[in-house]
Amino acid sequence: MRRIVVLSGGIGGARFLEGVRAACPEAEVTAIVNTADDLWVFGVRVCPDLDSVMYTLGGGIDPQRRWGRRDETWNAREELGHYGEPDSWFGLGDRDLATHLVRSARLRAGATLSQVTEELCRRWRPGVRLVPMTDDEVETRIVVELPEGERDLHFQEYWIRYRAEAPLRSLRYAGIEAARPAPAVAEVLAEADAIVLAPSNPVVSLRPILEVPGLRDLVRSSAAPVVGVSPIIAGGHVRGMADQLLGGLGLEVSAAAVAEYHGAREGEGVLDGWLVDPADRDAVDRLHAQGITARAVPLYMNDDATTRQLAADAVGLADALVRRR
Ligand code: GDP
Ligand code: CA
Numbered sequence: 011m012r013r014i015v016v017l018s019g020g021i022g023g024a025r026f027l028e029g030v031r032a033a034c035p036e037a038e039v040t041a042i043v044n045t046a047d048d049l050w051v052f053g054v055r056v057c058p059d060l061d062s063v064m065y066t067l068g069g070g071i072d073p074q075r076r077w078g079r080r081d082e083t084w085n086a087r088e089e090l091g092h093y094g095e096p097d098s099w100f101g102l103g104d105r106d107l108a109t110h111l112v113r114s115a116r117l118r119a120g121a122t123l124s125q126v127t128e129e130l131c132r133r134w135r136p137g138v139r140l141v142p143m144t145d146d147e148v149e150t151r152i153v154v155e156l157p158e159g160e161r162d163l164h165f166q167e168y169w170i171r172y173r174a175e176a177p178l179r180s181l182r183y184a185g186i187e188a189a190r191p192a193p194a195v196a197e198v199l200a201e202a203d204a205i206v207l208a209p210s211n212p213v214v215s216l217r218p219i220l221e222v223p224g225l226r227d228l229v230r231s232s233a234a235p236v237v238g239v240s241p242i243i244a245g246g247h248v249r250g251m252a253d254q255l256l257g258g259l260g261l262e263v264s265a266a267a268v269a270e271y272h273g274a275r276e277g278e279g280v281l282d283g284w285l286v287d288p289a290d291r292d293a294v295d296r297l298h299a300q301g302i303t304a305r306a307v308p309l310y311m312n313d314d315a316t317t318r319q320l321a322a323d324a325v326g327l328a329d330a331l332v333r334r335r
Pocket of ligand 2: 215
């Protein structure tokens with residue numbers, strides 16, 4: 011049986027994983043999901059990327075917002091606002107809250123995030139195994155310049171409350187030095203037939219996964235080809251605000267530059283292959299010179315058929331690279 015491992019953030023990763031599940035129904039698919047967006051809010055542990063993937067693949071996602079639960083109500087949030095609670099910028103829906111309450115109770119009782127995720131997935135049956143990058147707490151922190159001075163914010167506050175617009179000074183993954191890959195990570199990477207980087211945010215979704223000590227080496231030393239899909243098309247993000255973040259950090263906003271940010275496995279990086287949109291065809295030669303095999307295929311995940319085709323193209327590129335190795 012073919013084993014496919016996808017490194018994933020939230021919304022972009024979830025959509026791509028729907029494509030992988032549809033394109034490779036016979037494969038065993040595991041998603042290693044970013045947890046550096048996780049946070050404690052009102053005493054509950056929220057895992058935005060794990061939940062986006064779980065709800066999307068489990069059919070519970072709100073199709074318009076693309077995060078949180080469908081048929082959501084917001085009574086708890088409204089009540090919190092009446093108390094003047096400082097975290098009421100965070101969109102905590104009533105249905106969603108139940109997930110966080112269950113998760114937090116289990117974590118407090120001593121379960122690991124890997125275990126709790128598996129338990130939550132018994133309800134949602136995403137059809138893909140969800141593995142957090144680590145069971146340890148890591149958080150992306152951003153120092154921004156606000157009119158009232160510099161502030162050190164959790165990434166979620168920067169993203170949601172300030173819409174990624176405040177000029178940023180620096181970004182770090184707090185706690186990452188002490189984190190270990192979740193127990194399943196080493197085995198699934200070693201046994202993979204293909205490793206795929208979803209079209210997720212390179213800086214805040216995929217980099218934290220690869221920065222968990224030891225994890226990048228597990229990817230680099232796997233016998234499986236490692237391919238990725240660009241989240242940037244024609245110099246801009248597709249949905250979300252990824253270009254603001256890349257630009258804000260002084261990085262070039264292009265499909266080729268994102269591949270260079272992940273790096274070629276031939277060098278110090280992780281990639282053997284990379285998919286760009288036909289609009290970015292010029293990236294193919296630029297990346298070839300660095301040892302990354304790039305192909306131009308449609309990258310918009312606008313409907314189920316194009317998303318499935320994109321996933322098939324990513325797995326097809328990995329297959330072609332296996333034969334070449
Ligand atoms: P988040 O954790 O919820 O922010 O989601 P991810 O990090 O998994 O994905 C966000 C990224 O998905 C953004 O950088 C978008 O550019 C990218 N993205 C969204 N829709 C598409 C699409 O249709 N095609 C491609 N190639 N990328 C997309
Ligand atoms: Ca995220």
